[in-house]
Each structure stands twice: as C-alpha cells, then as structure tokens.
Amino acid sequence: MKNSKALQFVLAIGTMLLTLFLLQRGFIFLRDAAVSKIVIVVFAILWGVGGVAALYTVANWIVELLPTDWVPRIQPIVFVGPGLALLFWFLAIPVFRTLVLSFRGPNGQGFDGIDNYIFAFTDRIMLETFRNNLLWMVFGTLFCVGLGLIIAVLADRSKYEAIYKAIIFMPMAISFVGAGVIWKFVYTYKGEGSGISEIGLLNAIVLAFGGQSQPWLLIPPWNNFFLIAIMVWLQTGFAMVILSSAIKGIPAEMMEASRIDGANEFQIFFRIIIPSIQGTLITVTTTIVIFSLKLFDVVRVMTGGNNGTNVIANEFYLQRFTYGDAGQASAIAVILLLAVVPVMIYNLRQFRESRAF
Amino acid sequence: MNAKKPSLDRQKKLSNFFVNFVLIVICLIWIVPTLGVFITSFRNSQNIFKSGWWTILPHREYVKTEEIKLADNVDVDGPITVNGVTRTFEEWRAGVLMPDGTQLIWFGNKRTRQIDVQTLEWKWFETDLSLENYTNVLSGKEIRFKDGSGNEIVRQGNNLSTAFLNSIAVAVPATIIPILIAAFAAYGFAWMNFPGRKFLFTLVVALLVVPLQIALVPILQDYTKLGINGTFLGIWLAHAGFGLPLAIYLLFNYINQLPRDILESAFIDGASHFTIFTNLILPLSIPALASFAIFQFLWVWNDYLVGLIFLGDQNRVLTMALAAIVGEKGQDWHLLTAGAFISMILPLTVFFALQRFFVRGLLAGSVKG
Amino acid sequence: MKKTFWQLFALLLIASMLLAACGGAATQAPAQTEAPAATEAATDAPAPAGVEALPQGQELANAYAGEYSGTVVTMSGPFTDADAVIFEESIKSFEEATGIDIQYAGSKEFEASIRVAVEGGTVTDIVDFPQPGLLASFVAQGKAIDVSTVINPDWLAENYIESWLQMGTMEGPDGPIMAGIWARANGKSFVFYPKAAFDAAGYTVPETWEEMMELTAQIASDGDTPWCIGIESGAATGWTMTDWLEETMLRTTSLENYDAWVAGELKFDSPEVRNALKYVTDIWFNDAYVYGGRKSIPATFFGDAPAPMFDNPPKCWFHRQGNFITSFFPEGLNPGVDYDFFYLPPIDPAYGKPVLGAGDIYAMFNDRPEVRAVMQYFSTGESLRGWIEAGGAISPHNDSDLDWYGDPVTRKVAEVLKNASSFRFDGSDLMPGAVGAGSFWKSMTDYVSGSIDEDTALQQIDASWPK
Numbered sequence A: 001m002k003n004s005k006a007l008q009f010v011l012a013i014g015t016m017l018l019t020l021f022l023l024q025r026g027f028i029f030l031r032d033a034a035v036s037k038i039v040i041v042v043f044a045i046l047w048g049v050g051g052v053a054a055l056y057t058v059a060n061w062i063v064e065l066l067p068t069d070w071v072p073r074i075q076p077i078v079f080v081g082p083g084l085a086l087l088f089w090f091l092a093i094p095v096f097r098t099l100v101l102s103f104r105g106p107n108g109q110g111f112d113g114i115d116n117y118i119f120a121f122t123d124r125i126m127l128e129t130f131r132n133n134l135l136w137m138v139f140g141t142l143f144c145v146g147l148g149l150i151i152a153v154l155a156d157r158s159k160y161e162a163i164y165k166a167i168i169f170m171p172m173a174i175s176f177v178g179a180g181v182i183w184k185f186v187y188t189y190k191g192e193g194s195g196i197s198e199i200g201l202l203n204a205i206v207l208a209f210g211g212q213s214q215p216w217l218l219i220p221p222w223n224n225f226f227l228i229a230i231m232v233w234l235q236t237g238f239a240m241v242i243l244s245s246a247i248k249g250i251p252a253e254m255m256e257a258s259r260i261d262g263a264n265e266f267q268i269f270f271r272i273i274i275p276s277i278q279g280t281l282i283t284v285t286t287t288i289v290i291f292s293l294k295l296f297d298v299v300r301v302m303t304g305g306n307n308g309t310n311v312i313a314n315e316f317y318l319q320r321f322t323y324g325d326a327g328q329a330s331a332i333a334v335i336l337l338l339a340v341v342p343v344m345i346y347n348l349r350q351f352r353e354s355r356a357f
Numbered sequence B: 001m002n003a004k005k006p007s008l009d010r011q012k013k014l015s016n017f018f019v020n021f022v023l024i025v026i027c028l029i030w031i032v033p034t035l036g037v038f039i040t041s042f043r044n045s046q047n048i049f050k051s052g053w054w055t056i057l058p059h060r061e062y063v064k065t066e067e068i069k070l071a072d073n074v075d076v077d078g079p080i081t082v083n084g085v086t087r088t089f090e091e092w093r094a095g096v097l098m099p100d101g102t103q104l105i106w107f108g109n110k111r112t113r114q115i116d117v118q119t120l121e122w123k124w125f126e127t128d129l130s131l132e133n134y135t136n137v138l139s140g141k142e143i144r145f146k147d148g149s150g151n152e153i154v155r156q157g158n159n160l161s162t163a164f165l166n167s168i169a170v171a172v173p174a175t176i177i178p179i180l181i182a183a184f185a186a187y188g189f190a191w192m193n194f195p196g197r198k199f200l201f202t203l204v205v206a207l208l209v210v211p212l213q214i215a216l217v218p219i220l221q222d223y224t225k226l227g228i229n230g231t232f233l234g235i236w237l238a239h240a241g242f243g244l245p246l247a248i249y250l251l252f253n254y255i256n257q258l259p260r261d262i263l264e265s266a267f268i269d270g271a272s273h274f275t276i277f278t279n280l281i282l283p284l285s286i287p288a289l290a291s292f293a294i295f296q297f298l299w300v301w302n303d304y305l306v307g308l309i310f311l312g313d314q315n316r317v318l319t320m321a322l323a324a325i326v327g328e329k330g331q332d333w334h335l336l337t338a339g340a341f342i343s344m345i346l347p348l349t350v351f352f353a354l355q356r357f358f359v360r361g362l363l364a365g366s367v368k369g
Numbered sequence C: 001m002k003k004t005f006w007q008l009f010a011l012l013l014i015a016s017m018l019l020a021a022c023g024g025a026a027t028q029a030p031a032q033t034e035a036p037a038a039t040e041a042a043t044d045a046p047a048p049a050g051v052e053a054l055p056q057g058q059e060l061a062n063a064y065a066g067e068y069s070g071t072v073v074t075m076s077g078p079f080t081d082a083d084a085v086i087f088e089e090s091i092k093s094f095e096e097a098t099g100i101d102i103q104y105a106g107s108k109e110f111e112a113s114i115r116v117a118v119e120g121g122t123v124t125d126i127v128d129f130p131q132p133g134l135l136a137s138f139v140a141q142g143k144a145i146d147v148s149t150v151i152n153p154d155w156l157a158e159n160y161i162e163s164w165l166q167m168g169t170m171e172g173p174d175g176p177i178m179a180g181i182w183a184r185a186n187g188k189s190f191v192f193y194p195k196a197a198f199d200a201a202g203y204t205v206p207e208t209w210e211e212m213m214e215l216t217a218q219i220a221s222d223g224d225t226p227w228c229i230g231i232e233s234g235a236a237t238g239w240t241m242t243d244w245l246e247e248t249m250l251r252t253t254s255l256e257n258y259d260a261w262v263a264g265e266l267k268f269d270s271p272e273v274r275n276a277l278k279y280v281t282d283i284w285f286n287d288a289y290v291y292g293g294r295k296s297i298p299a300t301f302f303g304d305a306p307a308p309m310f311d312n313p314p315k316c317w318f319h320r321q322g323n324f325i326t327s328f329f330p331e332g333l334n335p336g337v338d339y340d341f342f343y344l345p346p347i348d349p350a351y352g353k354p355v356l357g358a359g360d361i362y363a364m365f366n367d368r369p370e371v372r373a374v375m376q377y378f379s380t381g382e383s384l385r386g387w388i389e390a391g392g393a394i395s396p397h398n399d400s401d402l403d404w405y406g407d408p409v410t411r412k413v414a415e416v417l418k419n420a421s422s423f424r425f426d427g428s429d430l431m432p433g434a435v436g437a438g439s440f441w442k443s444m445t446d447y448v449s450g451s452i453d454e455d456t457a458l459q460q461i462d463a464s465w466p467k
Helices: A002-032 A037-064 A071-101 A115-122 A124-155 A161-173 A176-187 A201-208 A222-247 A252-260 A265-276 A278-294 A297-302 A312-322 A326-339 A341-348 B005-040 B045-050 B089-094 B132-139 B161-191 B197-207 B212-226 B232-255 B260-268 B273-284 B286-302 B305-310 B318-325 B335-355 B362-368 C002-031 C035-044 C058-064 C081-090 C092-098 C110-120 C132-140 C153-159 C162-168 C195-200 C209-221 C239-252 C255-262 C271-284 C323-328 C369-378 C382-390 C408-418 C433-449 C454-464
Strands: B059-069 B080-082 B085-087 B103-106 B114-123 B142-146 B152-156 C072-077 C101-106 C126-129 C169-172 C175-178 C181-187 C190-193 C319-321 C340-343 C354-364 C422-425
Touching: A002 A037, A002 B232, A037 A071, A037 B161, A037 B232, A071 A326, A071 B161, A071 B197, A071 B212, A071 B232, A071 B273, A115 A124, A115 A326, A124 A161, A124 A222, A124 A278, A124 A312, A124 B005, A161 A222, A161 B005, A161 B286, A161 B335, A176 A201, A176 A222, A176 A297, A176 B005, A176 B318, A176 B335, A201 B005, A222 A265, A222 A278, A222 A297, A222 B286, A252 A265, A265 A278, A278 A312, A278 A326, A278 A341, A278 B232, A297 A312, A312 A326, A312 B212, A312 C110, A312 C433, A341 B197, B005 B335, B059 B103, B080 B089, B089 B103, B132 B318, B132 B335, B142 C081, B142 C382, B152 C081, B161 B197, B161 B232, B161 B273, B161 B286, B161 B318, B161 B335, B197 B232, B212 B232, B212 B305, B212 C110, B232 B286, B232 B305, B260 B273, B273 B286, B286 B318, B286 B335, B305 B318, B305 C110, B318 B335, B318 C081, C058 C092, C058 C369, C072 C110, C072 C369, C081 C092, C081 C101, C081 C382, C092 C101, C092 C369, C092 C382, C110 C132, C126 C132, C126 C369, C132 C169, C132 C354, C132 C433, C162 C169, C162 C181, C162 C422, C181 C323, C181 C369, C181 C382, C181 C408, C190 C323, C209 C271, C239 C255, C239 C271, C239 C319, C239 C354, C239 C422, C239 C433, C255 C271, C255 C422, C271 C454, C319 C323, C323 C408, C340 C408, C354 C369, C354 C408, C369 C382, C433 C454
Parallel strands: C072 C101, C072 C126, C354 C422
Antiparallel strands: B059 B114, B080 B085, B103 B114, B142 B152, C126 C354, C169 C175, C181 C354, C190 C319, C190 C340
16 A cells, blocks of 8 residues: 555656656747647647646645645645745736835936835826826726626626627727727817818717817816726726626525515615625725726827826836836836735735635 | 516516616617727728718718809908808808708818809718728738839738737637636635735735736846747746736635535545545636636737737737737828727637626536535 | 546647657757857957958958858837838848848837846847937946947948937947947928919918918918827827927027037026927917817827828818828828928028938947948948838938939938938937926927916926936
8 A cells, every 4th residue: 555655656756757848848849849830829728728737737646645644734835836936926026126126216226215205206297196096996996896787787687698798898808909099089089170070979979969079088187087988998898797707606596585575676686686796796896996006008098198197007107118217117116006905905804714624 | 476466577577678778778888989990990091080980871961063163353351242142251161051952162261262062962871991901901911112223012011810820829828827827726725724824815915906017127037047038938927927816816706705515515525625626616616717717818818018028029919910010100000990800809709608608507506416 | 528528638738748849859959059159259250361341340241251141130129010021121132142130020119118128138139219318228227339349430420420420429337339320310390281282272382480470371361270280199199299399499599509408408497498389389379270279289190180281172281290201191192293391491590491300220239240240231321222212211321322212202301301501309309218208298298288388387397307
C-alpha cells in the first residue's frame, strides 16, 4: 500500500515535469514556428487552456498524495495560489511601485515629498475631476443598476425575453471607438446658419419639436450627464445579465406560492426578488461603482476631458503618458485607490468566515 | 377561488401588456443610436456629413424644379421682388413659401443672383447605399498613388482576416484561463480555511480599482527579461492578471452563496475539495461562469491598449487593425461605422451561444436532485 | 458523452504538444541566433577595405556594398495604413539594394505606446516623432542617441537649413545633442479656398491681413460665412487653435519674443499674446464670419471642417490649415483647379513673411551599424522621393528636387517652405507636454466654447508650466 503510494507520488511528480516540459516546448513552437495562422490559433488555444487545466489537475494530484494532515494546509495554496501570484505580479507590485513614484519627481527621480498630492488636491482641473467622478459614481451606478434590474425582472416575464436581452446587451459588444462613433452621431452639433442641417439625432429631435439645436457636449455641467448616458447605454447590459441570472436562481415555486397567496407583482418584487438577489445586487453595484471610478475611454473618445468633463482616470492617463509626469500621475492613481476603501469595507461584511470547511 | 380566476387572467394579460410595452420603449431607446450608425455604414462618406441618417427613410422634401436669374440691375441689398412677392435677401435665402405652394429659395450668396423654385415632393428610400465601407474595411482599402514616372500604383491596404484570427487566438484563452484560475481561487476563498484568508480577499477587492495603465511599464520590463514580449502567452497572462480581481470577486460572490448543505453532504460521502470543485461547484456555477465568460471575452475582444503594448504590430488584433484604417489623423473615420459592426459579429454570436445557459431553475433543480 | 469529449480533448492536447515538441526542436536553432553578439562583431570590425565612405557616413557605403544584407532594422511611428504602405513602397529600392529589412509598425495612441516602450525597454531602433517635444523628454532622460555621432555633421550642415538643425538639437543629461534628423516637413501658414467658385464669384486673393479681413467682411455681406473652422480632434482637441495663435504671434511680434514664449519665458498672460489672440478671436468669435458660428468650432472635427467649402454653392470660402488637410478633402477634387491656397498674409510688415511649420523627426534608440546606415540614408532627400512623388510628403532636405512633387499645390507648399523669410516650428509641439499637449489645447478649447474667459484661460496655461 505504502509502496504504491510512493510510486504514485513519483509518477505524479514525473507527470508534472513532463507537463511543464511539453508546455515549454509548445511555447517555443508558438513563438517560432512558421506555419499557417489557423494552425497557430488552434494550437495556441489548446496549449493555453489545456495547459492551465493540466497544471491544476496534476498539482492537485500531487497534493492529495501527501500525508492526510498536510492536505488541508497545502491544498488552499493550489487553489488560491496561482490567482494570487498573478494578482501580485500584475497589480499589487505595480501598485506598490506607484506608491513610491507618487513621492518622486516627473521622471521618477528625487524626492518631492507630498508635492504631487498637494497638486492633486489643489489643481483646478483635479478638483473638477473629483466632482465629475462623483457624478459618474452616483448617477452612472444608479441608472445602470436600476435599469438593469428593471429590465431583468420584466424580461423574465416576457415571451420575447431573449430578444429584449440581446438588444440591451448589444452595446457591450461594441468597442469604445465604435461607441464613440455611434454617439457622435447622436450629439453632433453643426451650428447655426443658413443651409445647415443637423445630422445629429438629438438635435434633429429638438428641432422637430421646435427647439433650438445645442452643442450638447460643450455645456458644462450638463455635458457630464450626456457622457454618463453613454456609459449607462454600454454597461446596463452587464448589470442586466448578472441580475437576470440571479433572478433565474430564485426557485419558481417561491414566487408561485406568494402569487397564490394573493401578493401583487410589486410585493413579489420587494419581498421575494430583492431579498433573494441581495448579494448579487451588492456585487453588481460594487462592480459598477468601480467601473465608473476607473472610467476613461468614454471621456477620452468623446470630449478628451475638455469643457469640464475630465475624470480622474483620464487625467492620470494624460499626466502619465502625454505629459510624461510619472510623479503626479502616480499620486492621482493612489487617490483613485483610496476612493475604493469604503466600497471595500462594505464588501467585507459579506465575508462570512465560519462557513468554510 | 373559482370566482377569482377570470380577474386574475385579465390582470395577467394587462401586466403582460405593460411589461412588453415598457421593454419595447427601453429597447427602442437602446437600439436607435446603433441603428443610425448601422444605416450610416452603408452611406457614402459625402452623404454622411450632408444629411442625417434618417433621411434615407421615405419623407417629403423640396426638390428644385426651375431657377430664376435676377437681372443685373436688381439691387440685391434692398428688398427684392420676385413673382410678385417682395422680401429681403435674408428672407429669400431662408426660403419663401409662395401662394402656389412652391418654395423660392436663394441659391448661394448675393453674387449668384439666382433663385431656385422648389416643390414639395415625396422621396422614397435613399438608393445611394452601398457596401463600399464594408469592402474597404474587410479587404483593405485600395491605396492609389503615383510613382516618379507618373504610373499609377495600386496597393491593397491591410485586410482584417489575420487580425480576426489573432483576436480569436488572444480572446479565447484570455477568457478561459482567468475564469479557471478565478474559479479555483473563488472556491478557495469561499470554502477553504487558511490563514490570511480575509486579508487576501480584501486585497482582491482593493485591486479591482487599479487602473491597468499603472502596470504597463513594469510588466513590459518583466516581459522583456523573460522574453515573452510579443507572444500569445504574454498577452494571455496580461489579460488574465488584469481581469482576475473582477473574476474572483464575481465568482466568489456566486460560489459563496451556494447552499452549504450540498457541500456538506458531499464531504460526508468522502469527496475531496478537488472533486467537489470539478464535479459539483463548476457545473452548479455555469450561469455565473457563462456570464463572466461573456464579459471577459468582450473586454479582451475590444481591448486596444493591452494588445498594443504586449502583442505589438506583428500579431495585431482586430481593434488595432481597425484603428489603423482610419489613418494617422483620422481622415477615414467613416470606415469605423462599418468596422464597428464587423467587430461586433463574433461577440454577439458568443452571447447568443451562451445565452441558453441562463435558464431558470438550473440551480434550484440540482439542489433538490 | 461528456467524458468522451474530455478524453478526446486530452488526446488532442497531448498529440499537439508532442507535435510542438518536435516542431520546437526543429525551429529552435534559428531562434537562438543572438543579435547582440553579431552587433558587437560588426561594430568592432574595421571598415572593410575597398568600400569608400559616402558623404553621409561609412555605414551607408558598407550597406550598399551588401555588408549588412539580411539584417533587420525596426521602426515605429504614428502613421498607419495608406501612409505606411507608401512609406514601405518608397524605401523598397533601398532595401533591395542593401538587403536590410526595415520593418515599420505604426500605431494610434502613439504617445502612450512609445513612452511605455522606451521605459519598458522594447523601443524600436528608429522612432518617428511627430512632435519634437515628446522626443525632448526622452533625450532629457538620456535615452536617444546623438545622431551627429552617426551621420557626418558636415553632411547634415549641407543638407538641412540652420533652423532645422537648431530645432533638432535638444538638451540631454550631458549637454545638448543632435536628437534626430528631420524626415518630413509640413507647412501650416496656408489658407485654402475653393478656387473655381472663388474666381467665379469675382473675389481676389488677399495680400495683406487687412485685405483678408476686408474680403472676409465682403463675403459676409454677400451673405456667406467666410471661414470654416473646426478644432475637434478627440483627445487632442484644440491644436488647430494653438496653430492660429502661433501664426498671429509670428505676425505681430518679433521672432525673439516668439522663441521666448515657446521657451516659457514670455508668459501667456502678456500683452504680446493677448494682442495676437485678439486677431484670432476677431474672426473666430464673430458668428457672421464662421460657418456654424463660434459654438460649432469646438464641436467640428478638424478634418470635416473644410468640406462645406466644396459644396455647390460653397458654404464657406477660407480654411487655414497645414498642407496635410488636402487628404481630408472630398475625393475627386483637382488640385490647382478646384482648390488652391494663399499664404496667410502678414499683419505687420516689420515682421516679414514668417512661415509656421512642423515636421517628423527620426530619432535613433539602438546603435547598430545597419541602423546607422538606415539613419544616414534617411538624411538624404532621395529617401523621401517615393513618398513625395506619391503625394503627401514634403521634404526638409536641401538635396530634394521640386520637380518630384506631383501636384501643383504641394509643389507650391514646398516652394513656400524653401523660400520662407523666417521659419518657425509649431510652438505647442516644442512646449513641454503638460502645456503643449495639455493646458494650451485644453484651455483654448474651453475658451472657444465659452466655458472659461480669456483671463482664466491664459493664467491657467501659465500655471501649468512645469517648474
């Protein structure tokens, strides 16, 4: 018995080494082989996905062959370890680096004390970005989650659910550049004068109702709301899909039962649906709050942050890459990180330690 | 009970109508901007600027039927009388409705001395639609220029087929790999006891907000040292790394909410964490996995920056190819109208393919079973 | 069913891995060719006997002798698509003659990608910078190679006019270096007009600013809006406005003041700048002078702005822009017949006929003999000939021939550039990024939109100047 376990162990280690070797070979093949693109693509997918699956399986195999009291200690490393390692490499270490840079000069040299932070909290444009991000956070989240929830609940009762959901979801499939083009055709302003016809949808509607055409993206602070509308249009699909899959998890009998008990649809919504999907609702809200904190593509594509529409992440991008001031850019990034602390604390309340095995 | 039934039915019908009405209104708002650009993508680049996309629909508009030339002795700065009506230049220029139903409108500026007579006519669908933008995007624009001896040279611009394949090679593993890693990690956080669990999870939530731009330079330096810059492995890892916080966070919230009893009974049956994960948790999590898969796929598919930095031009992906066709200063941006739709085809297919996983009772059924 | 799928999958996986292992072994050998080793050998090798140096340098001669055949020189820049194809076409003869493969990759979001590449250590051998200010920040970090050590300085002095060389000289950590060579130029001081309609209407081309303003008023009283202006350009919105201000600065104050202004010594909030700005706003803020009115300026994409000039009848008559704008004109127009340009006239004769321009500068980041050869090649007008003939490029080299220009309008542009009484570079391209690509664009855009006033705009730019 013991022998066979040792043999298995050797076999497992051997398999691990073989897997690693084959993966390395595959990597070299992918990098250097001059074969048709389709072969590369198929192979790349098999190699990448299969490789990761194989590594987990073999690693777990090795762990389960260890003495019984070791298993619970080592197994979490197999489960959580790879994810954390990637997180550290790609995000945590760069964050630390950013923290250091935020106290340094434009090229990452010298020591500037808290100069960069003083800039970040006093500069007129920075203060404007704080206000705008607050608008994005409050209104963007409210509309995304609210609409997403309404659509998810209503669509659940309709025969044409798939069609409605596909339409709401569709903007998610559009790249930001594409979305920029689409919304330019909504907000375009041609100006006033003889022979000028508006080609923007919004102005055409306003004119049709006898109003006057407006340069929508140039009127602070309202232009922020026109930009937020774009994000709502893009991201409601996200909220809808996740909330919808949570609603589908509510046992149908539960709703039927309360219907039979005479509850109306609003009562069902507030007494059954909302409590059942509360966890998911918090998750979706958190995610969208964070989206709106990080958001910069919409602003960059539509207005470039001009006319009072700048946001923190866009200013970070400008400082870092266009102006080349790594110090100020890093300070801005750190502020962005601090903004998420309340969200983090709220989320921890969900974390129930006792349930684990 | 029986007496109540008809009213319940009526109520149901009414609420059905209400539900569909609200949804149709929202969907219309959602689809009109896209529809506009979809129509625009078939129009030629000149018409795009001249009239709104809705003008391709049937409508009535003024059409020129004849023109009136003013005599040279007419003072264009004062009131001008044409066909018995006297108006100033500005008024003529804005158009004057004549008693016979025609509209007279000044052509150009004062120097033309020309007035057009227009009548209101129905115009049916615009016929000047073509697939030109699509062919330009798909097979590459024809680039014409002359060489020194004046011969015209025609070169085909970059076409999208390789970029399309590259995008697939990037997006599929960059979707599945992080989901796999995140599912393991989410399970670990939700159902395994280990020291520092709470702290590490807090870290994951905190990293959600990190803009990936701060990581570009350090990661590129690492990649250069490791020799994986410009390889598929490099970009998968990058997308996995940047996508992981959200993946772990979303999957944790789902896996954490699964009823404890199912796991408990499995443990009693002697299953290990690994078998519970692969045989129980993964199948149960299919709705969550499928929805996250869609999002991750879309983000990777539409990503430009990460591809630009870590994959470079040799293996350029669809977004990079599309960005390139508009030219250095954006002179051909109208091609994006077509490009946006071409790049949407695959993501939408994926959405429809995965949509069948969001079915009711999947979870409820297995809990009972 | 499910199980068979997984078994099949695993089988496929193992099979493909084995395949890869074999394939990998076969292809591994060439992959291991180490470039640095080859480089060292080549740099240390003395110039082979029999190959006489060309005026540009030794390496170019070696290259033509086939010395570097089979080597690769990488290059990156902001131009893509059609321009990239024409560029590749125009260097083909060089590649065929020398066997050097020049691999160009163009990208949008150039500023970000180049900064990440330089800092991340993956920068290409040669980089095309459309804005010298961006290059200056890398030179300050000591990243770029001094090209005067690469290309014979006598040749540079012979083939470029003094002001180009001055603008290519930038401050490095160990003093000023020649940061790069000018590869393409473009002029900005041009007012395009729809020639056919313009002549038919009986207007004449103005020679002075006063005449231009008189004609502007005349066109307005004839019932048209004279100017087409648009400054929208995504994240770079506002640069057209900064060009205008630079033009009027050059025409209302001395070159010394202009240079001081660009260097940050003359404040934006100064009488000189305010005076120059007045000439711009006299046109821009007069709704009767601008197609669509003042508010439409920041909402109009700069490339779409000139289109109404070519409507029938024209909706506007003047468009001031760099010569590259012709690539945005509607297709099928005949240069010199349907459109033409005149030089944006002087305001004060005391300051002559200054020309505002910009250009692309090639900088070198890796020192290998074949890269040197390519740089030396790019310092000749011949390297740009194909692009000039194809249209769209203007040469800053002295040894290029005006006959190469295919259409009369571009030839005229090249002439104006060659004969300028004084030439100054686009100031915003020379200012530090935070100003030249930041607050200057932004504040001017906000000022034009009316969301801030002149005082705030100018003071805000001054405040943003890096200390």
